[in-house]
Amino acid sequence: MLRLLFTGGGGSGTEAIVNLLGDKYDLHFADSQQRNDVIHPVVDRQHQHNIPWAVDACYAREIASLVTALAVDVFIPCVDEELIHIRELQTLLPQLDILAPESDYIDKMMDKKEMAIAMSSMDLPAPGAFSLEAPEKLDYPIIAKPRKGRGSRGVRKLEGPEDVYAYIQLSNSPVDELVAQRYLEGDEYTVMMSANSAGYLQGVVPVLVEEKRGITLRAKVVNDAVVVNSCRDIHARFRTKGCYNIQMLKIDEKTVIPFEINPRVSTTFCLGVAAGIDPIENYYSKSNSDESGVFKENISLKRYWINYIQ
Secondary structure, eight states: OOEEEESOTTSTTHHHHHHHHTTTSEEEEEETTGGGOOSOTTSOGGGEEEOOOTTSTTHHHHHHHHHHHHTOSEEEOOSGGGGGGHHHHHHHOTTOEESSOOHHHHHHHHSHHHHHHHHHHTTOOOOOOBOSSOGGGSOSSEEEEESSOOTTTTOEEEOSHHHHHHHHHHHTSOGGGEEEEEOOOSEEEEEEEEEOTTSOEEEEEEEEEEEEESEEEEEEEOOOHHHHHHHHHHHHHSOOOSEEEEEEEEOSSSOEEEEEEESSOOTTHHHHHHTTOOHHHHHTOOOOSOOOOOOOSSOEEEOOOOOOOO
């Protein structure tokens, strides 16, 4: 039985991952706040682990020590800030399998400006990447966001130059660390992309987002051919290994525009697994061709708060 170590164990998907994969893999979960009991109690104590914050200089060394002590087969980073340590971790443990894209891919896609420029350079649909340095020259409305960030942190719809000046001041960030994109309206999809260790696509699970508050709260698996084909095109142009996430808007029946690529598993990872796609199994596939995979449609995700009082 393969032993897996997920980080971000205090996240919303842990309980579902245990229920879906607990009989198939030996699951361990780590979190930088585990001393505060943030990991769901469905995970027994022997499988809960405390790790440093990703900003700590010792992060990669501590993860390497934990992975070695536990004899982990597959490391699965689930937090954006941890991804910059992948290169060092691979140097420390070159034989460790990491369910994430290569470091060069991570560097490119974590920067929302560079991601949009790269997409355009490959003649793929893109949301644009505009500087906020000259607000009077922009076409409004726009979406402003940090070039590097996660979730909906710092993302704002701006209606004019005055909004831009206020946004820059409130963001407390240098203007070159921010980016503007076209404001688009449509159905939002968050898509699980699953590739093997050679970079061949083995599964695509499109998830229609119905409600979102930072993380996805209500969603449904929808086998939309336009979304699937768009994601296949993106992967073919930017081939990578492991499991990652594409966020996109379906503008109309023929137009899909990706606005972020997250080079890690997302909070809807569990829904992709429930639909029948196993990214760990896919990672070890020997296939040398791209496949979309077969998955169940209309599987729904609904998240609720649960209170434990002791």
